[in-house]
Amino acid sequence: MDHFLYRDGTLYAEDVRISDIAAQVGTPFYCYSSATLTRHFRLFDEALDGTDHLVCYAMKANSNQAILRLLAEQGAGMDVVSGGEYARAKAAGVPGDRIVFSGVGKTADEMRMALEGGIRQFNVESEPEMVVLNEVALSLGVTAPITVRVNPDVDAKTHAKIATGKSENKFGIPISRAREVYAMAASLAGLDVVGIDVHIGSQLTDLEPYRMAYEKVAELTKTLREDGHNIRRLDLGGGLGIPYERSNEAPPLPIEYGQMVKETLGDLGCELEIEPGRLIAGNAGILVSKVIYVKEGEDRKFLIIDSAMNDLIRPAMYEAHHDIVPVTEDVPGEEGEKYDIVGPVCESGDTFAKGRTLKSLAPDDLVAFRSAGAYGAVMASEYNTRPMIPEVLVQGDQFAVIRQRPTYEEMIERDIIPAWL
Template sequence: METQGKKGRGWLSYRAGDLHVEDVSLSKVAEAMPTPFYCYSANAIRASYMELSAAVGKIGVSICFAVKANSNISVLRLLSELGCGMDIVSGGELERALAAGVPASKIIFSGVGKTRAEIARALKAGIHQINVESAAEIAAVAEVARAIGKRAPIAIRANPDVDANTHAKITTATKESKFGIAIGDVADIYAEAAALPELEALGVAVHIGSQIQDMAPFRRAFTAMADLVTSMRARGLVVPRLDRGGGIGIADDGNAGPDIDAYANIIHETVGHLGCQVTVEPGRWLVGRAGLLVTELLYLKDMANGPMGIVDAGMNDLMRPALYDAHHPVLPLREPASSETAPTYNLVGPICESSDKFGSYEGLGKLNAGDLLAFDCGGAYGASMASTYNSRDLVAEVLVQGDRFRTVRRRQDIAEMLKLEQAGEWQVPAPSERALEPVIALGSS
């Protein structure tokens, strides 16, 4: 079990009082890279993948990384080279995965709102399967497949009405959710899809939420899926694949995190007897602990409830606290003295929104303007959710490997953004083919 916080966890440690990612001083990176920036550890990502692979691989489960967690192509390439597949939710993520060298045959396309153009691109690329989430989407996939002369491999995502007991905005499998098809309707819809010549019905899928710490919801959901597969097969339906989604939480802010061997055992105990090709789709678990957001303390401000620290990273750079009430641990780049007494700091960002705040923090030592801090557990849903709100630069990303680092996404500054807004030529819409109705001015009689 890795150790969270100031003492480090192998790839993250203080050396002579200076915070290091692997063998690279973060202060030295900050000299070359203006803050804020994300920094990832290549070896931490590898270690997470190998730990999960060792746990689930022994029961024949394959892994697809949820690209939405971190879509940087250097990160995707690193995982792909380890043998990891990809779970995507947009056409853009498909292009990123392909650009990273991921074989199309190891890509699964999830999501409730795929366009026909995205479906066509995925089928032409030859992806592993499309996880469909409504009867209407099944009809659209069949229509596209027919038009391009392809047979579409599909799995139906079931909604088992299982509460993952996490934040409401990352719970995806209750009956009120937009995701999936009610589990009681899946067998009938699957049978109809299997009868269509344009479709190859290959299995069922489930995903109940994100940052799940309690294993009980997984057991309930997987048991429900096992019962579903058994009942479908009793009807004569062929169900060779089972995609059980992601959602494994990570250790953060003092929480030990879920036991990955216990998670693997639940998969084995609930669905291992089915003989299905089983896939899991973790995102945060593979990369969340492997990244930091480095920021500079701009100002200190005295407040009634204690000192406020205003940093140069904002909710546009790290959205999770504002969106999910998430609390990311903070590490000073210079280790505080153990005997040093210091106040509790409320850290906020520069964005013109009251929700641009990161939380209350103890144990940071005595801070001064110009100090550098790192928001921990920032490798997932950090840079991938970043924006240019308030016309701020789009945050840069850095990858560390051993004693070296490199930029893997350069900062997009305002000059580059303004180029995207250069006005084109005025165009007059072509008239409709139908006869134009006489135009009557408003207010005329």
């Protein structure tokens, strides 16, 4: 469920007309619903009721400060994958003991930043990383809490570019080598082994891959405890999918996921961490764009809009589907038209959809891309010197711009011309 609904023939975000935001902010822009963000976080939190747990929002989905502050006020922890994300989490008021640091390429500087600023744990992904973290921790006179990310070699049956739990992927250490890697970790004085980490991919629409991975984690927990390790925390990653196409069968609900977690891991006495991102933010945001031209091609119509692949790269990168709807609702019985929906960037890949049926549209009409709250704004760029587009947060009948659109002058002034030119 989200809070982007039609009323009296026009699309609203909660109690604000999208057309009113467009008139004030200009297009294109991202729009997020506070009610949807908080509802989705609570669904995960409630799904693990009865367990010792922490829901750590995966910031890579959407890291705007306002969204982080909103979720932190609900009690969310944060899952970060860079020094920049760590700094963002701290700036949003998230305490270090609610921040988990993931990622395969943490640098010594990033480790130092987190150890000095406070960290719940590092999810370590390789022996070389373990060695460097140990050296940094010893140099600071502290102990770094770690889990080791194990790769369970489970096919998440998701897009190849967002699968992370197969043996061919770059993430984690093979679960078959876990005992020797944990023995190495235990021998390093600067590390405190607190648990196990696993994450098998993103946009999962079936619980069975999770169950297979978590059963392996349960078995590993018992083995490592027999080896003398105090395994007291299990980081289960995220990845639960959302329905990008409204006509498709809905993915599992958080409560169903939570029940499966309790069934597979609930008897181990471990604190549980989960790291949802897409399911919290995805359906909480839309991208709003304006029609520039309707162009007649030889065998098709092109709907040329003012957002482009630099604003929302998922269709170009992942062949991703987003439902695209008119901001003014279809009239019942009105025959629609088929369009190839494209942006202004000089790339053939700047295509959002082909042969998509919409009501007849004209220049200046508004359209909205649904399910654009995750991996939209955070993956945007200024390709073709197109400004990063504004982000807007709605709460009830209020809205605020939470990231401004830069001017051309501001963009250009970031460049530095050397003295010899």
